Amino acid sequence: MNRLPNDFCVFILTHGRPDGVQTVKSLKRHGYTGPIRFIVDNEDKTLDRYRQNFGADRVIVFDKKAEADACDEGNNFDERRTITMARNACFGIAEKLGITYFLELDDDYSEFKFRFDKSLSRRWIILDLDDVICAFLDFYKSIPAKSLAFSQGGDHIGGFCGVTKLKRKCMNSFFCSTERPFRFVGAMNEDVNTYATLGSRGDLFFTFTSVQLDQAETQSQGGGITDMYKRFGTYCKAFTTVMMMPSAVRVSMMQSNNPRIHHTIDWGRAVPRIVPERCRRV
Amino acid sequence: MNKQTLLFADCAAESEQKYSKKIEAPVYEPRHDKPHLMTLCDQSKVKALIREIDASGLPEDEKVFLRAAAWRHAVFHYERAADYYAHATPEMQRLMEKSALVIIDFDAAIERGFVKLCDEIGRQFMEEYNTNEPLA
Numbered sequence: 001m002n003r004l005p006n007d008f009c010v011f012i013l014t015h016g017r018p019d020g021v022q023t024v025k026s027l028k029r030h031g032y033t034g035p036i037r038f039i040v041d042n043e044d045k046t047l048d049r050y051r052q053n054f055g056a057d058r059v060i061v062f063d064k065k066a067e068a069d070a071c072d073e074g075n076n077f078d079e080r081r082t083i084t085m086a087r088n089a090c091f092g093i094a095e096k097l098g099i100t101y102f103l104e105l106d107d108d109y110s111e112f113k114f115r116f117d118k119s120l121s122r123r124w125i126i127l128d129l130d131d132v133i134c135a136f137l138d139f140y141k142s143i144p145a146k147s148l149a150f151s152q153g154g155d156h157i158g159g160f161c162g163v164t165k166l167k168r169k170c171m172n173s174f175f176c177s178t179e180r181p182f183r184f185v186g187a188m189n190e191d192v193n194t195y196a197t198l199g200s201r202g203d204l205f206f207t208f209t210s211v212q213l214d215q216a217e218t219q220s221q222g223g224g225i226t227d228m229y230k231r232f233g234t235y236c237k238a239f240t241t242v243m244m245m246p247s248a249v250r251v252s253m254m255q256s257n258n259p260r261i262h263h264t265i266d267w268g269r270a271v272p273r274i275v276p277e278r279c280r281r282v
Numbered sequence: 283m284n285k286q287t288l289l290f291a292d293c294a295a296e297s298e299q300k301y302s303k304k305i306e307a308p309v310y311e312p313r314h315d316k317p318h319l320m321t322l323c324d325q326s327k328v329k330a331l332i333r334e335i336d337a338s339g340l341p342e343d344e345k346v347f348l349r350a351a352a353w354r355h356a357v358f359h360y361e362r363a364a365d366y367y368a369h370a371t372p373e374m375q376r377l378m379e380k381s382a383l384v385i386i387d388f389d390a391a392i393e394r395g396f397v398k399l400c401d402e403i404g405r406q407f408m409e410e411y412n413t414n415e416p417l418a
Contacts, residue, residue, distance in 0.1 A: 116404075128410065131406050142391055142398075168308075211403060270360075272363065272382050274387050275368070275384050276309055276311070277387060281375055
């Protein structure tokens with residue numbers, strides 16, 4: 001059994017759901033024993049309830065307007081019900097707390113699973129999440145990546161191919177370090193905008209496919225960013241990334257249980273290839 | 283074509299049926315052939331946009347801005363760039379690296395780290411499901 005390092009913390013980014021933070025229960029159920037901080041913005045009307053539920057010392061409040069002003073939102077909707085500001089605030093919060101490594105999580109995760117084959121049953125649930133996080137941290141520390149993520153169900157659409165991969169993307173969960181800061185861009189689709197644009201310039205973002213987190217279906221839960229997607233539609237969401245990377249991203253339909261407009265990335269055009277050092281001539 | 287490697291040997295037969303041992307290396311193996319430089323970047327949309335900008339009646343400062351923006355539509359073929367890199371001179375290679383047209387896996391840190399992570403996660407899976415009861 002591995003011990004979590006002292007300079008690590010889980011940040012749960014949450015808004016308006018003080019009584020519905022599924023992730024904290026899931027983390028404990030899956031054996032996570034490390035520290036947790038709740039990242040809440042100063043415009044959240046339920047802030048007191050968060051403090052009441054989780055303890056004032058564990059609820060970290062950031063200035064949402066200040067973060068929004070420092071961020072390229074990719075639109076002029078004047079709408080701040082989005083996670084981008086919280087994601088960016090985490091780096092400064094970690095520094096203030098003296099934390100080097102942190103894992104950004106959303107507030108609606110139900111399960112963390114091993115994903116090695118096509119069938120997904122409860123038998124694949126991770127029992128010791130500390131061990132998994134330690135393994136991820138070891139890998140993260142050993143490579144020059146900006147961030148590392150667990151996979152999501154969407155990464156296996158079309159069927160799990162039976163091969164563990166390291167995808168060049170990061171969504172939803174982000175292992176980060178104050179020593180490798182980066183800025184999320186775009187009020188909508190901020191994860192895709194970020195790994196696509198920064199990835200095209202040589203920054204590395206990875207998703208490890210054999211560990212998967214499950215969450216409530218996007219656009220089906222009330223509160224937070226979901227309301228923004230309902231208001232503006234997923235076309236605006238997907239098109240934000242097209243604006244930022246027109247050479248490699250287009251808008252298309254995602255065929256799933258919940259068919260909707262989505263982005264499609266042509267990876268051959270999006271990010272440079274990683275090549276072995278032996279190809280390098282001196 | 284990325285190579286695949288067998289991993290997680292010597293597992294119990296029942297558990298072995300439950301998960302795949304295959305991994306796909308994140309490192310690209312450049313091909314033997316050197317592609318033509320012209321095939322690394324498709325500028326057709328850029329040129330079409332610039333033709334339209336040039337033919338417009340806009341003031342020159344706006345044209346300058348639009349011409350710069352048109353290059354956002356240049357399509358880089360990164361596999362071909364990596365193939366070209368493998369055959370390029372050291373000077374060309376350094377500049378390709380600086381421009382992030384390829385990423386070098388120094389000391390095979392990414393490839394080895396990935397194999398180690400797969401190994402570790404596979405070990406945890408085996409430990410948890412050979413010795414522990416699943417969650418209710």
